[in-house]
Structures are given as C-alpha cells and as structure tokens.
Amino acid sequence: xxxxxxxxxxxxxxxxxxxxxxxxxxxxxxxxxxxxxxxxxxxxxxxxxxxxxxxxxxxxxxxxxxxxxxxxxxxxxxxxxxxxxxxxxxxxxxxxxxxxxxxxxxxxxxxxxxxxxxxxxxxxxxxxxxxxxxxxxxxxxxxxxxxxxxxxxxxxxxxxxxxxxxxxxxxxxxxxxxxxxxxxxxxxxxxxxxxxxxxxxxxxxxxxxxxxxxxxxxxxxxxxxxxxxxxxxxxxxxxxxxxxxxxxxxxxxxxxxxxxxxxxxxxxxxxxxxxxxxxxxxxxxxxxxxxxxxxxxxxxxxxxxxxxxxxxxxxxxxxxxxxxxxxxxxxxxxxxxxxxxxxxxxxxxxxxxxxxxxxxxxxxxxxxxxxxxxxxxxxxxxx
Ligand SMILES: *Cc1c(COP(=O)(O)O)cnc(C)c1O
Numbered sequence: 001x002x003x004x005x006x007x008x009x010x011x012x013x014x015x016x017x018x019x020x021x022x023x024x025x026x027x028x029x030x031x032x033x034x035x036x037x038x039x040x041x042x043x044x045x046x047x048x049x050x051x052x053x054x055x056x057x058x059x060x061x062x063x064x065x066x067x068x069x070x071x072x073x074x075x076x077x078x079x080x081x082x083x084x085x086x087x088x089x090x091x092x093x094x095x096x097x098x099x100x101x102x103x104x105x106x107x108x109x110x111x112x113x114x115x116x117x118x119x120x121x122x123x124x125x126x127x128x129x130x131x132x133x134x135x136x137x138x139x140x141x142x143x144x145x146x147x148x149x150x151x152x153x154x155x156x157x158x159x160x161x162x163x164x165x166x167x168x169x170x171x172x173x174x175x176x177x178x179x180x181x182x183x184x185x186x187x188x189x190x191x192x193x194x195x196x197x198x199x200x201x202x203x204x205x206x207x208x209x210x211x212x213x214x215x216x217x218x219x220x221x222x223x224x225x226x227x228x229x230x231x232x233x234x235x236x237x238x239x240x241x242x243x244x245x246x247x248x249x250x251x252x253x254x255x256x257x258x259x260x261x262x263x264x265x266x267x268x269x270x271x272x273x274x275x276x277x278x279x280x281x282x283x284x285x286x287x288x289x290x291x292x293x294x295x296x297x298x299x300x301x302x303x304x305x306x307x308x309x310x311x312x313x314x315x316x317x318x319x320x321x322x323x324x325x326x327x328x329x330x331x332x333x334x335x336x337x338x339x340x341x342x343x344x345x346x347x348x349x350x351x352x353x354x355x356x357x358x359x360x361x362x363x364x365x366x367x368x369x370x371x372x373x374x375x376x377x378x379x380x381x382x383x
Contacts, residue, residue: 016378016380017376017377017378018259018260018261018292019259019260019261019291019292019293019297019377020258020259020260020377020378020379020380021054021055021256021257021258021259021373021377021378021379021380022256022257022258022259022346022379022380022381022382023055023056023059023060023255023256023379023380023381023382024255024256024257024382025059025063025255025381025382025383026382026383027239027253027254027255028055028060028063028237028238028239028255029063029067030252030253031236031237031238031239031252031253031255032044032046032063032064032067032069032237033067034250034251034252035220035231035233035236035237035250035252038220038249038250039215039220039224039227039231042227042228042229042230042231043070043071043211043229043230043231044069044070044230044231044233045069045070045071045072045073045093045213045230045231045232045233046060046064046069046072046073046232046233046234046237047072047073047074047095047216047232047233047234047237048060048061048064048072048073048074048079048083049073049074049075049076049079049095049234050075050370050371051371051375052238053234053235053237053238053367053370053371054256054298054370054371054372054373055238055255055256055370055379056379056381057074057079057082057083058082058083058086058088059379059381061083061086061088062086062087062088064090065088065089065090069090070090070091070230071090071091071092071093071112072088072090072091072092072093073092073093073094073095073232074092074093074094074095075094075095075096076094076096077094077096077098077102077105077106077111079094080092080094080106080109080111081105081109081111084109084110084111091112091136091171092111092112093111093112093114093138093172094106094111094112094113094114095114096114096148097114097116097148098113098114098116098120100120100123100127103123103124103127103135104127104131106135107127107128107131107133107135108131110136111136112136112137112138112171112172113135113136113137113138114137114138114140114148115137115138115139115140115162115168116139116140116148116149116150117150117158118150118157118158118161121137121158121161121162121165121168122161122165124137124165124167124168125165125166125167125168126167128167128168129167133167134167134168134169135167135168135169136169136171137162137168137169137170137171137172138170138171138172138173138174138210138211139158139159139162139170139172139173139174139210140173140174140175141155141173141174141175141195141198142175143175143176143190143191143192143194143195143198143214144178144187144190144191144194145176145177145178145191147176149175149176152175152194152195152197152198155198155201156198156201159198159201159202160201163205163207170210171210171211172210172211172212172213172230173198173199173210173211173212173213174212174213174214174232175191175194175195175198175214176214176216177191177214177215177216177218177219177226178191179218180215180216180217180218180219180222180223180226180242181217181218181242181243181245181246182218182243182245182246183222183245183246183247185222185223188218188219188223188226189223191214192214192223192225192226195212195214199212211229211230212228212229212230213228213229213230213231213232214226214228215227215228215231215232216231216232216233216234216242217233217234217235217236217237217241217242218242218243218246219231220233220236220250221236221241221242221246221247221248221249221250222246222247222249234367235366235367235370236250236252237252238254238255238256238370239252239253239254239255239256240252240254240355240356240366240370241356241366242366242367244356254345254346254354254355256345256346256370257343257345257346257347258343258344258345258346258373258377259341259342259343259344259346260291260292260293260341260342260344261291261292261338261339261340261341261342262289262290262291262311262336262337262338262339262340262342263289263290263291263292263338264289264290264338265287265288265289265290265336265337265338266287266288266289266290267285267286267287267288268282268285268286268287268288269282269285270282270283270284270285271283273320274288274319274320274328275319275320275321275322275323275328276320276321276323277321279304279305279320279321280305280319280320280321282319282330286330286331286332286333287330287331287332287333287334287335287336288319288328288329288330288331289311289328289329289331289336289340289342290326290327290328290329291309291326291327291328291329291342292325292326293325293326293327293344293377294322294323294324294325294326294327295322295323295324296324296325296374296376297325297373297374297376297377298369298372298373298374298377299322299327299344300322300358300362300364300369300372301321301322302361302362302363302364303318303322303358303361303362304318304320304321304322305318305319305321306318306360306361307322307327307358307361308353308357309327309329309342309343309344309353310342310343310346310348310351310352310353311329311331311334311336311340311341311342311343311348312334312335312336312340312348313348313349313350313351314334314351315351315353316329316330316331316332316334317329317330318330329342344358345358345369355369355370
C-alpha cells in the first residue's frame with residue numbers, strides 16, 4: 001500500500017509517469033510550523049493515516065521527524081510497522097482498534113497502542129509481561145461518536161483497571177470529535193465537557209495525568225480550549241480546511257499539485273459521442289485533448305460531466321464519462337499540444353483548481369479525494 005514514494009524501478013526523473021502528484025515539502029513544513037505555533041504550548045501529533053492523506057506516508061513521516069514533531073499518528077498497525085522499517089524513530093500512535101494477536105507486533109516495533117476496552121487492556125498487559133517489556137498505551141474514551149473507545153459514562157471502571165496494569169505505561173488519554181468542522185460548536189463543547197469529567201479520575205485518585213488530547217483540524221481552528229496537552233491535525237497539515245464554513249484562523253496552503261500531460265489531440269465532429277456510454281457529444285466541431293489518467297488513479301468517475309482541468313492557465317471541461325485510465329478535455333477553439341501540462345489539482349498562473357472543487361463535483365468531502373489518489377500516481381517531492 002503506502003510504501004510507494006515513486007515506482008520502485010523508476011529512479012530517473014525522465015521515466016517517472018507524467019501523471020504525478022507533486023508535493024511541496026516547504027509548504028508542508030510551513031503548515032506544520034504554523035499549526036505548531038498556533039497551538040503552543042500544546043504538543044502536536046500530525047496524522048499520517050491513509051498514505052498521509054495521499055501525500056506519501058514515508059516521506060511525510062521523515063519530514064515530521066526532521067521538523068522535530070513530538071510524535072505521529074497513523075490508523076492501522078501496518079502503517080506503523082512500515083514506518084519503523086523505514087527508520088522512523090519518534091513515537092507512533094496507532095489510532096485504530098486492535099485484535100489481540102496484533103499486540104506482539106505492536107510491542108516488537110515499539111508502537112503505541114490505543115486501548116479501548118478492559119479486555120484489550122488485559123491482553124496488552126499479558127503480552128507485555130510475556131515479552132518482558134512495558135507496553136505504551138493511550139486510553140481511548142468515547143465522548144459521543146460510537147466508534148471505538150470506552151463510553152464516557154463507564155470510563156471510571158476502565159481507568160481503574162488501566163492503572164492496575166503493571167506492564168502498561170499510560171502515555172496518553174484521548175477522545176475524538178464527531179463534527180468539529182461545523183460552525184456550530186455546541187456538540188464539540190458537549191464532547192469536551194464529557195472528556196473533562198472523565199479526566200477528573202486522575203485528580204481524584206492523585207494519579208499523574210497522562211497526556212490529554214481531543215482536537216482534530218476543526219477544533220484546532222476554532223476551539224483553542226480543546227487543545228489540552230496535544231492536538232492531532234490531519235487535513236490541515238496538508239493545507240486543506242476540514243470544511244468550507246470553518247473560520248480559517250490558521251492560513252495554510254495546499255502542498256500538492258496533481259498534474260499530467262496532454263497525450264493526444266484531435267477534432268471531434270459535431271454529434272460524435274465521447275467515451276463509454278456515449279454520454280456526451282458536441283453540438284459543433286470542437287478541438288479536444290486526451291489526458292492519461294482516470295478513476296483507476298482516483299480521479300473519481302462520479303465527477304464525470306462536472307470536472308474541469310487547467311491547460312495553459314485556462315479552465316476546460318472534462319467531457320464524456322471519466323474512464324479508468326483516460327479523460328477527454330474540450331478545448332473548443334483553443335490550442336493545446338502533446339506534452340502540454342494539465343493541472344487536475346493546483347495552480348497554473350492565476351487559475352487554480354482546489355481539492356474542495358473536486359469534492360463538490362464528486363459529491364464527497366476533500367478527505368476522500370485526497371485519500372483516493374492511487375499509489376499508481378507517483379509522488380514527487382519538491383524541496
Ligand atoms: C483522522 C483523525 C484525526 C485527524 O482529523 P482531521 O480532521 O484530518 O484533522 C485526528 N484524530 C483521529 C483519531 C483521527 O482518526
């Protein structure tokens with residue numbers, strides 16, 4: 001999955017597939033530093049799940065390590081193991097739920113485990129004893145999302161069990177917010193209140209407070225009181241806002257450009273249909289170009305008849321159904337040549353196509369656009 005930085009056999013620039021994603025590491029660094037400054041003194045756990053929101057898990061993790069990030073978060077065990085194998089040494093929290101048989105792998109690779117039930121705590125404790133090590137754990141509290149975690153209203157028992165596990169080091173305690181990207185912050189406040197209630201346990205029993213964290217990008221932007229000891233920015237790190245309605249209190253910029261090249265030029269005669277299903281035909285003769293990418297790269301088919309691209313700094317519509325590997329662009333009477341750059345996401349002069357636009361065309365959210373850009377698209381890193 002996520003280990004594709006470039007195609008393994010392609011080292012030479014010239015032979016990297018022209019349909020590519022360019023990631024500007026300077027922009028990514030700036031975004032990181034802006035968020036860090038904004039939330040200081042809270043620590044920061046950049047979230048790198050799903051191939052770092054499409055930006056390439058390993059390279060982004062290396063950058064976070066270079067930038068002295070306190071730690072990083074991923075979704076699944078396999079992402080964590082890959083990062084350890086690639087030489088990432090900073091703490092890595094795996095956010096997802098676990099199965100008992102994964103615990104030895106967590107311990108072997110020094111990955112921090114999310115503990116989300118008493119049963120799982122006991123399994124972790126048991127394996128750590130067997131392997132003569134201390135498991136690093138963050139406790140997960142469900143304050144109103146019903147995915148994983150112990151309900152806030154039964155958490156006291158869970159915490160009581162946790163502090164009794166002698167082979168577990170409780171490094172953190174966290175919860176997750178269900179709709180912090182809305183302008184209406186009332187539910188987020190309720191979740192935060194519930195989390196605070198749970199945390200009283202540590203004061204009540206004079207037990208050292210673990211690292212507390214709950215804020216994702218939405219909360220970071222509009223609810224500083226949710227920063228607690230650490231924040232977990234995902235989409236914001238990559239320069240995309242979690243929603244259109246949220247205040248842009250931190251000015252971040254998209255780090256990625258998705259581009260390709262014109263591979264074919266032709267005239268399409270009036271009435272001659274384009275693509276599978278014959279869903280579109282021009283009313284008069286047009287000039288058109290073919291671009292070698294499609295839904296097999298994550299350029300979602302649901303954007304058919306809506307998507308636009310930039311060629312020579314100008315917007316043009318994608319016509320016909322989006323195929324697996326090719327799209328057709330109507331350039332009307334304009335000129336374009338084989339080898340001309342085509343921007344799918346990003347800037348060309350003063351024109352820009354944003355991830356948010358693609359999300360609108362596809363009827364989805366920016367997160368899904370980013371995480372769907374396939375590993376078939378090589379990632380190229382600009383310094
Ligand atoms: C994905 C995720 C985040 C980051 O969310 P963004 O909205 O992208 O900032 C933070 N915490 C957890 C537990 C997550 O799963």
